[in-house]
Amino acid sequence: MNETTKKTEKKNRNFVTALARGLEILRAFEPGHTMLGNQELAERTGLPRPTISRLTYTLTELGYLTYNPRLAKYSPAAGVLALGYACLASFGIRQVAKPLMEELAQELDISVALGTRDRLQMIYLENCQGQGALTLRLDVGSRIPLATTAMGRALLAVVPDVERAYLMERMQRHYKDKWPEVKAGIEAAVEEYRTRGYVSSRGDWSPDVNAVGVPLVLPDSTVVAFNCGGPSFLLDQQRLDEELGPKLRQMVNNVRNILSRM
Secondary structure (H helix, E strand, O other), X not given: OOHHHHHHHHHOOOOOHHHHHHHHHHHOOEOOEOOEOHHHHHHHHOOOHHHHHHHHHHHHHOOOEEEEOOOXXXXXXXXXXXXXXXXXXHOOHHHHHHHHHHHHHHHHOOEEEEEEEEOOXXXXXXXXXOOOOOOOOOOOOOEEEOOOOHHHHHHHHHOOHHHHHHHHHHHHHHHHHHHHHHHHHHHHXXXXXXXXXXXXXXXXOOOOEEXXXXXXXXXXXXXXXXXXXXXXOOOOHHHHHHHHHHHHHHHHHHHHHHHHOO
């Protein structure tokens, strides 16, 4: 269970511990890890095995998990899918942005994605692909790090100072000895956004991936972020600065203008 949940559990009498623990189990399932046994869930959540067993049984009975007796593992069921689609439907930004994202992806033959923050990660709400075989193939629901990606750094560049300070503190605990290098990358990105209107990640998330990111603050103050990128051998620094960065910035401005008229 994450540190914030543990602290809230101790301090707030209105906090429903059983509910929080059940949600932690559902969060443990990610792309690439869609079938998990009780032991794996215990390792991912930090909850005791007996607690895991009771919660997985309950979630299965309620239709949020499916149990495979042959493998002795659980996977998300239709109940989780229904919740996920309800959440996605609430992000009207997807419907506005998708046509512009598809146009840019085809024009530059790259991946263009939209995401929002979930703890110390960014989660994809939409992703559009170019035709090239070497574009990044990440699906809706995929998660990438907040600290080292262009999408995450774009979000960090515009969140309120208090929120950024809170996230920086949490990331420092997460990255430990690597924090000075990670922190320097975030600070450079924040400055880059102030001067250029976009941020970049040049091999910081993956040595073979370069990308740029641009944030967007929605009318309700929710912050989302866009990125576009691909293999580093195709997207050198010059192309990031002369083509991808300016074009993504203009695309996000177009999305903002459409939203302002709605």
